[in-house]
Amino acid sequence: xxxxxxxxxxxxxxxxYGDFNDNSYDLEEGVNIIVADNGAGKSKxxxxxxxxxxxxxxxxxxxxxxxVKNAGVKILSDKAKNETPIGSRVDCGILIExxxxxxxxxxxxxxxxxxxxxxxxxxxxxxxxxxxxIEVNRTELVLQRYKPVYDESEKRQIIDRLxxxxxxxxxxxxxxxxxxxxxxxxxxxxxxxxxxxxxxxxYEEIHELLAGFKKKAFNDLQNQMKANNADNERxxxxxxxxxxxxxxxxxxxxxxxxxxxxxxAAEKEKIELDKEYANxxxxxxxxxxxxxxxxxxxxxxxxxxxxxxxINNRFFDGNFAWIAFGFEDEVQKFRxxxxxxxxxxxxxxxxxxxxxxxxxxxxxxxxxxxDSVSLQNMIDDEHCYVCNRExxxxxxxxxxxxxxxxxxxxxxxxxxFVKNDLxxxxxxxxxxxxxxxxxxxxxxxxxxxTKEKDEELKNSIEKLRKQIKSLEDDRSSILISGHDAELTxxxxxxxxxxxxxxxxxxxxxxxxxxxxxxSKFKKELKAxxxxxxxxxxxxxxxxxxxxxxxxxxxxxxxAQNAKERxxxxxxxxxxxxxxxxxxxxxxxxxxxxGILKFExxxxxxxxxNYIDSNGNNVHGSSEGxxxxxxxxxxxxxxxxxxxxxxxxxxxxxxxxAFGEGFTEGFFDxxxxxxxxxxxxxxxxxxREDDMKINELGKRLLKxxxxxxxxxxxxxxxxxxxxxxxxxxxxx
Amino acid sequence: xxxxxxRSLILVKKPRYAKSRIxxxxxxxxxxxxxxxxxxxGPLYELYIYAFRLGLKKGLxxxxxxxxxxxxxxxxxxWKRDSSLVDFLLMIIFSRSEEIxxxxxxxxxMEEKEINKVVSDIIDFIESYANGGLQYIQEEWENDNLMNxxxxxxxLMRQ
Numbered sequence: 001x002x003x004x005x006x007x008x009x010x011x012x013x014x015x016x017y018g019d020f021n022d023n024s025y026d027l028e029e030g031v032n033i034i035v036a037d038n039g040a041g042k043s044k045x046x047x048x049x050x051x052x053x054x055x056x057x058x059x060x061x062x063x064x065x066x067x068v069k070n071a072g073v074k075i076l077s078d079k080a081k082n083e084t085p086i087g088s089r090v091d092c093g094i095l096i097e098x099x100x101x102x103x104x105x106x107x108x109x110x111x112x113x114x115x116x117x118x119x120x121x122x123x124x125x126x127x128x129x130x131x132x133x134i135e136v137n138r139t140e141l142v143l144q145r146y147k148p149v150y151d152e153s154e155k156r157q158i159i160d161r162l163x164x165x166x167x168x169x170x171x172x173x174x175x176x177x178x179x180x181x182x183x184x185x186x187x188x189x190x191x192x193x194x195x196x197x198x199x200x201x202x203y204e205e206i207h208e209l210l211a212g213f214k215k216k217a218f219n220d221l222q223n224q225m226k227a228n229n230a231d232n233e234r235x236x237x238x239x240x241x242x243x244x245x246x247x248x249x250x251x252x253x254x255x256x257x258x259x260x261x262x263x264x265a266a267e268k269e270k271i272e273l274d275k276e277y278a279n280x281x282x283x284x285x286x287x288x289x290x291x292x293x294x295x296x297x298x299x300x301x302x303x304x305x306x307x308x309x310x311i312n313n314r315f316f317d318g319n320f321a322w323i324a325f326g327f328e329d330e331v332q333k334f335r336x337x338x339x340x341x342x343x344x345x346x347x348x349x350x351x352x353x354x355x356x357x358x359x360x361x362x363x364x365x366x367x368x369x370x371d372s373v374s375l376q377n378m379i380d381d382e383h384c385y386v387c388n389r390e391x392x393x394x395x396x397x398x399x400x401x402x403x404x405x406x407x408x409x410x411x412x413x414x415x416x417f418v419k420n421d422l423x424x425x426x427x428x429x430x431x432x433x434x435x436x437x438x439x440x441x442x443x444x445x446x447x448x449x450t451k452e453k454d455e456e457l458k459n460s461i462e463k464l465r466k467q468i469k470s471l472e473d474d475r476s477s478i479l480i481s482g483h484d485a486e487l488t489x490x491x492x493x494x495x496x497x498x499x500x501x502x503x504x505x506x507x508x509x510x511x512x513x514x515x516x517x518x519s520k521f522k523k524e525l526k527a528x529x530x531x532x533x534x535x536x537x538x539x540x541x542x543x544x545x546x547x548x549x550x551x552x553x554x555x556x557x558x559a560q561n562a563k564e565r566x567x568x569x570x571x572x573x574x575x576x577x578x579x580x581x582x583x584x585x586x587x588x589x590x591x592x593x594g595i596l597k598f599e600x601x602x603x604x605x606x607x608x609n610y611i612d613s614n615g616n617n618v619h620g621s622s623e624g625x626x627x628x629x630x631x632x633x634x635x636x637x638x639x640x641x642x643x644x645x646x647x648x649x650x651x652x653x654x655x656x657a658f659g660e661g662f663t664e665g666f667f668d669x670x671x672x673x674x675x676x677x678x679x680x681x682x683x684x685x686x687r688e689d690d691m692k693i694n695e696l697g698k699r700l701l702k703x704x705x706x707x708x709x710x711x712x713x714x715x716x717x718x719x720x721x722x723x724x725x726x727x728x729x730x731x
Numbered sequence: 732x733x734x735x736x737x738r739s740l741i742l743v744k745k746p747r748y749a750k751s752r753i754x755x756x757x758x759x760x761x762x763x764x765x766x767x768x769x770x771x772x773g774p775l776y777e778l779y780i781y782a783f784r785l786g787l788k789k790g791l792x793x794x795x796x797x798x799x800x801x802x803x804x805x806x807x808x809x810w811k812r813d814s815s816l817v818d819f820l821l822m823i824i825f826s827r828s829e830e831i832x833x834x835x836x837x838x839x840x841m842e843e844k845e846i847n848k849v850v851s852d853i854i855d856f857i858e859s860y861a862n863g864g865l866q867y868i869q870e871e872w873e874n875d876n877l878m879n880x881x882x883x884x885x886x887l888m889r890q
Contacts, residue, residue: 308770308881312771312772312777315780315884316811318814318815318816322885325889326888327823330827333826337835344836345836418839418840419842420737420841420846421733421734421839422737422838422839424734425734425735428738428818430822433815433818433819433822434815435819436819451882
């Protein structure tokens with residue numbers, strides 16, 4: 001019977017601010033995907049399961065697992081903390097519902113209550129925490145009415161049944177942990193997997209038991225012989241020889257163990273360095289991407305600062321002239337005053353002329369009015385076109401026209417008619433101030449454009465920041481998963497070569513010297529035992545002792561062989577399954593034709609290689625590729641199991657090191673292996689998209705294997721206190 | 732007196748501000764030096780012109796205290812030299828000639844002494860409104876009403 005998660009809800013749990021109803025994910029049998037960018041609650045989601053199973057959370061700052069009771073301040077939503085008045089309480093918790101088989105459904109709630117006692121919300125001492133009792137409820141599926149479970153051990157059982165502890169390591173993957181699940185350098189890790197999957201433990205027990213019985217049967221036989229034939233020298237010699245060979249064999253086996261340990265240590269070092277080497281390269285890739293981005297950010301920031309510094313310049317720069325804003329009336333007034341001034345100036349001048357020449361009224365006419373060409377026409381035609389009357393030569397009218405025409409010449413001899421001639425003062429102002437008073441209509445628009453430019457700069461800075469942050473996050477995840485190298489590249493290489501040499505040396509000693517010796521001693525031992533048996537026949541001892549020993553001898557050998565067959569059989573099966581999964585995983589990649597090969601090392605550990613289509617070992621592949629291989633084995637361990645695998649897969653970003661081709665294969669593969677999988681993933685997120693998922697996300701959304709899909713959102717550019725995760729259900 | 736001489740009469744003047752405004756002047760005009768938490772102008776005259784504009788538009792006319800409690804700074808002729816800014820300022824000032832108390836045409840018939848009085852009134856006019864504007868900024872600042880934004884003065888102008 002499989003456990004299927006139906007729902008997970010959060011209350012004020014990290015960014016999941018609000019009640020359980022506000023932060024609820026309905027889940028189904030099959031593949032469930034939760035898409036979230038960095039910082040949008042992916043790891044927090046996963047932390048709920050750490051709390052459920054182990055009362056722990058993973059502190060994202062220190063990457064350490066800490067007990068919930070010591071991490072209340074971190075777990076409780078900042079917004080909820082901020083909104084809780086001093087002296088009041090606030091709850092925080094997780095709620096999980098799952099179905100087991102066809103009859104029961106369970107609900108588990110883990111929570112704590114925090115009381116605020118002083119101002120600073122992020123300070124540990126500002127809060128009192130009380131862990132609440134675990135609430136476990138059960139309902140029959142037909143009734144749908146939860147009843148509480150009170151018994152503590154039953155509660156524990158119900159929590160464990162969701163994913164049994166022995167299988168959690170295959171079912172419960174956070175970040176790059178898949179690297180550590182199957183450590184091929186350790187004999188135990190593959191043995192443990194085989195143990196979990198087969199009844200090999202029982203063969204071992206039988207073998208041990210039989211070996212004991214065989215020893216006892218031999219002792220019994222020996223005692224009989226001595227009793228019956230104390231003087232049998234040949235027999236004594238044979239027994240002595242047997243003991244001698246046994247002693248030598250023991251010695252060789254001790255030596256074997258020592259060389260195995262040497263091999264183990266060297267192999268472990270080599271594998272550690274493998275990771276560091278791959279990580280060093282991967283890190284460099286990120287650094288190469290980060291460097292130009294950081295420079296771009298610096299430049300943009302500088303541009304933005306300059307831009308901000310210069311905003312106030314726009315008040316006084318004639319191209320913008322913001323200072324003129326609202327001065328339309330003044331400018332209009334100036335023009336009116338100027339017109340009036342000029343008008344009155346003429347009047348004044350005219351009056352002055354009239355005083356001097358009382359008969360020349362034309363002083364009232366502005367200069368050049370009428371213009372000289374028109375005047376010449378009027379003189380030539382002897383007609384005034386202004387008053388449309390005749391002005392025949394010789395008449396006063398004709399004289400007047402002549403006078404008018406020669407006026408500019410008279411002006412040169414004109415006397416100043418004011419003490420201070422300021423005409424040009426005002427005229428110049430009106431001309432020079434133009435850049436400022438011709439921009440009234442544009443100022444508002446120019447301010448809006450400035451703010452738009454501001455926004456544009458801010459956005460591009462923010463975009464760069466996010467790009468950098470995202471790369472830095474990915475980079476730091478490599479450091480943590482790969483035990484950040486303190487050694488220089490040169491040291492890594494020389495240590496790596498040293499470890500390989502030590503491995504080869506140990507392997508040579510074991511295979512060429514020790515194992516042949518052991519094999520030789522074992523043969524001799526067998527011959528001696530045969531000789532002893534023959535010697536016995538000549539003695540008159542009860543046949544039961546002999547038969548007993550012989551039967552037990554055969555049985556012990558059979559049990560040993562059976563154990564090895566089961567182990568080898570399982571390794572073969574795992575290899576077969578791993579290859580099936582591996583093919584699925586890489587089907588969208590360029591890799592093709594190769595296979596995974598399990599090979600036994602002298603120390604009993606499994607060498608796990610990728611052999612290309614030409615039969616060559618492929619070395620030094622990327623961390624992502626390594627992880628893909630390991631993931632194939634994890635899935636093989638599950639699918640090679642005789643019975644159906646009954647637990648959901650909970651995975652947090654297990655694919656961050658892979659390309660898109662692998663990501664697609666991953667979802668296909670887990671759909672075939674796990675009855676249910678819940679995968680939190682960043683790679684499908686696309687901020688610019690309306691649905692916030694990329695093309696691959698959209699393809700998966702349409703895929704039948706994907707049963708539900710959610711996208712998590714956090715508001716852009718928000719303060720920590722307003723950082724609230726909300727979710728959209730796409731499917 | 733001709734146009735140029737009259738213009739010079741105004742442009743050589745160094746307007747003054749009350750010493751009580753020194754903190755505002757230092758906070759909002761950095762003279763190309765260190766930055767403060769608020770949006771700033773560069774030279775003092777920029778802030779001064781802005782304050783004058785603010786005072787004028789808000790009708791905040793506040794005469795300066797006695798001369799020994801005031802301080803002068805660069806003469807008007809050196810305010811953003813070789814630009815139209817000073818002409819535009821003169822345009823605004825002369826559009827308010829009635830308020831200052833003179834008539835354009837009358838200017839042309841005045842004795843030098845009388846002209847000097849008008850120029851002195853013009854400077855008083857600038858100083859009083861700038862003082863009013865500065866007081867407004869100072870009060871807003873002291874009452875924490877100023878937004879710490881790069882658009883502080885843009886928004887204040889459009890209020």
